[in-house]
Amino acid sequence: MSEERLIKKYANRRLYDASQSRHITLDDIRNLVVAGVRVKVIEDKTHADITRTILLQVIADQEQFGRPILSTPLLEALIRFYGNSLQSFLSAYLEKSVETFMSQQKEADGG
Numbered sequence: 001m002s003e004e005r006l007i008k009k010y011a012n013r014r015l016y017d018a019s020q021s022r023h024i025t026l027d028d029i030r031n032l033v034v035a036g037v038r039v040k041v042i043e044d045k046t047h048a049d050i051t052r053t054i055l056l057q058v059i060a061d062q063e064q065f066g067r068p069i070l071s072t073p074l075l076e077a078l079i080r081f082y083g084n085s086l087q088s089f090l091s092a093y094l095e096k097s098v099e100t101f102m103s104q105q106k107e108a109d110g111g
Helices: 026-034 051-063 072-081 087-108
Strands: 005-009 015-017 022-024 039-043
Touching (some): 015 026, 026 039, 026 051, 039 051, 072 087
Antiparallel strands (some): 005 015, 015 022
8 A cells, every 4th residue: 555645624525635736526536435545534624534425425335326236235234233243253253254355356366
C-alpha cells in the first residue's frame, strides 16, 4: 500500500485532495482505494477523522448499482451484531476472512 492521502471535507460537503490541489468526489475516493492508496478524511473545522463515514458512503453508493456484495439478510445480521457481546469477534473474523480471501485471490492470479 502507498502512503496515506489526506482529504479534507469542508462545511459545504466538498472533498479536497491537497496533494492534487483539487476537489474530488466519492467516486474519486473509490478509485484511489481501488488503486491501493490509503486515504484519511478529516473534517476541516474540527479535524475529526471521518474516514470510516466516507468509506461507508462509498460502499453505499456501490451497493446501489449492479450486483451488491452485501445482501439484505447479511446487512440485517450485521445490524444485529452492533452492541452484541460478539461484535468485536465478528469484526476480527470478517477482517481475517477478507485478508484470507484476498491472499488466495493473489495466489490464484499468480502473484
